[in-house]
């Protein structure tokens with residue numbers, strides 16, 4: 216066994232040297248040719264930090280696909296320990312000259328047309344799979360990440376919503392794994408681990424990997440589903456594991472998930488990990504990984520936890536920030552509207568807004584609480600095809616709901632912030648913020664469910680008549696202006712589509728839609744659901760820092776996500792996707808701006 220590994224290592228090392236040279240030549244010729252069309256490919260190659268002039272070769276990837284495993288099976292495992300020489304993360308590694316950690320790639324890289332993926336020298340399998348999905352050119356973040364990722368650099372990436380961050384890390388990782396497997400055979404333990412803060416995001420990332428590299432075995436590990444099946448699948452062997460930290464730790468504890476061969480770790484939406492209470496779990500997992508690995512982290516913000524994580528677990532990371540100091544935080548193509556409505560009337564204006572601005576396409580309405588999501592969707596369902604999505608809905612139903620929304624079986628999704636981050640549903644034309652979100656980050660992520668992959672979209676923010684200061688603050692912080700829509704008259708005292716939905720009487724819009732915190736005053740417990748036990752004001756410096764003042768925030772700066780302490784079971788993030796197996800502390804709480812019911816936020 217040892218001699219096999221050694222033999223493979225020696226052979227692999229010499230073959231790798233040839234392939235490495237050729238691969239880099241091709242990749243960099245393509246990249247540099249694109250970035251600096253006037254310079255010759257030979258000159259650009261010698262510009263590389265390696266200082267090594269590499270020979271020019273046409274597409275070097277005559278990788279033989281016959282060794283790939285299409286069917287999992289224990290008998291075909293590669294040696295259980297990847298030998299040091301067989302390290303996929305290094306297959307392309309130039310001897311980088313050790314640029315300091317301040318090194319960064321900024322928004323200047325964010326221009327121009329995409330690179331043709333077929334010219335990059337990546338595995339034909341990936342080119343074909345992507346092309347089948349209409350993906351033929353790299354988006355800017357993908358272009359910026361590709362070369363350093365191929366070189367094995369650790370990195371921190373940031374780009375606007377819907378701009379293709381998943382494939383930015385996905386393409387280099389799967390390309391390296393395909394080539395590694397071609398040389399070393401298939402293995403049982405995952406070579407790549409991707410951590411995501413919610414189940415839905417984990418599923419989406421796993422799907423993106425699967426669809427981009429059909430020959431790889433991928434698995435999605437998350438709670439709310441039977442663990443036995445995941446254990447069996449792991450036992451067959453996987454190349455890429457994507458999951459939420461809680462379930463991953465659970466599987467590690469049961470001895471079903473072995474991370475000793477992980478060569479690539481990716482933290483997607485890293486800052487949200489902190490917000491949903493995964494900070495400790497993430498660190499536990501990072502500590503279990505082999506030291507020799509490539510780590511990539513994508514994070515919209517850099518709270519101090521992320522900075523310390525970076526210091527502790529990333530090696531000389533390159534920062535690729537395509538947002539930077541740019542004022543404009545939303546993707547191009549998103550038009551923002553605002554509309555004033557009082558708390559009695561706002562439920563009734565959703566229908567007219569959808570009809571006027573939804574273009575008959577898909578629409579997501581974001582509410583702060585699960586209760587509001589239920590009530591609003593119940594009311595809207597009388598007129599529209601509509602469903603709710605939040606953390607109190609069973610995992611299987613959530614999956615059916617999302618699939619139905621994707622497939623167009625219904626076109627209005629009423630969701631809590633669980634759908635705010637990362638979810639990629641094509642052709643969402645309209646996002647409606649049923650009330651002001653907790654902070655600007657959340658506004659940006661919610662809004663970013665539309666206008667994805669270069670498409671156009673509309674976002675409408677419903678605000679109270681007294682919230683104009685908060686609206687201005689959002690404008691300032693996202694760098695775009697709202698166009699104020701004329702208010703839609705709502706007849707008080709008449710019956711409405713929400714009548715009878717809610718438990719509270721009074722108010723012409725059905726009691727249930729009444730919003731006692733009409734000045735977003737953050738009176739917790741307003742909608743029941745176990746409110747009031749959240750941790751208020753904890754560690755506010757960790758949050759996005761943005762909080763809209765004004766209004767009557769009676770909850771004294773409480774953390775919008777603050778379902779801290781021991782009451783997580785009553786709501787908060789607990790339900791949706793945050794299948795934590797252990798309690799964690801140090802969670803961020805956004806200050807601010809009044810959730811009515813902190814324990815119902817997801």
Ligand SMILES: Nc1ncnc2c1ncn2[C@@H]1O[C@H](COP(=O)(O)OP(=O)(O)OP(=O)(O)O)[C@@H](O)[C@H]1O
Pocket residue numbers: 329349350351352353354357374375376377378379380381382636637638639641663664667668
């Ligand atoms: N190069 C490309 N060409 C065309 N479409 C692409 C390309 N890259 C990604 N996409 C598509 O763009 C959409 C958005 O990508 P993705 O979900 O990775 O964005 P994101 O930056 O992670 O967004 P968010 O910040 O909201 O999580 C997806 O549907 C994806 O398939």
